[in-house]
Amino acid sequence: MTRFKLSTKYKAIAIGGSAGSFQPITKILSVIPKDFPLPIFLCLHRLKHVRHGFVEALSIKSLKSIHEPFDKESIKRELVYLAPANYHLSIELGNTMSLSTEGLINNSRPAIDITLESAAYAYRDKLIGILMSGANKDGALGMQKIKDRGGLTIIQDPEESMISTMPNSALSVTEIDHVLKTDQIIEFLLELDQMLRSG
Template identity: 40%
Template structure:
């Protein structure tokens, strides 16, 4: 069924954005995934990770070291472009706007988190519909489940990390239990899946 959903989506619209959310333990997945993704990417890769707001955060630099793809921490009104990795800044919610830009919001925390994964998932679903893929990784709270529901309702593809492979299984397990995700993948399968999305876009 998941394979059919992938084929149906690519037949109707290219994938515009792959949005990856995670918390504790998610870097254990992000780093190996980024290191082997095959450029050029035909979509934007948006990363939302729960992290502390500390001066000179090294996360963007750390991600950059692991990939040949351009990585940037998002500034307000940045234009979203395919082929780039965009990182949500600490202490701001990250939204995707209908004019193809990002916006930052410092309103109250959601699920005790800012940035909240739900906010980015929901805004991407609203803008891109069936052209968005949401991926939820390791973490210790329920952030992301509501956003995956929005992506699924909009016709996009929803993915959760295999809980048995997560440092903290709670976040992906909540999505599996409550959001009816399309795929449950371990790290090698996730790498293959994202590369397949890219190949599907290239074939359009």
């Protein structure tokens, strides 16, 4: 059994991914219970001109409802919030989210760094950040910010990742709490689910 840093203090999960992350993220979403008690913010690099079909593709196997938020929308813990195509997604104080069309970061909009860094500011040590496969460095600084503010950091094992640049970039800038394969990330989330329900 893998030993994890588990706690009942966590209030949100933020997941980032790019090339090679769709399949493992879909696998994770297929196992997380529908009533998992934390909101999940999902920022994936996606084609900016393709606005339809992505939510549907993720929803095919997901047990939880996947939703593209509106600007200033309130956060509900039972949903997975997917950053919309061509919009940066920020998590705000006061339990809301905001969208922006500011410039590209790491050649990306949505940028994983923006979602992770803003979530770290809003949730501090009560955030879990997960960074999956990807071909650039987006998300590395976001994971560093999560770590700096006391949150828990997890990356997909670079040896398992289809493209290891993204998780390796996070490893190069901060101390990561857990380096896990997809099945171990699922194990972590299911153990967390049980702890939160019993705690």
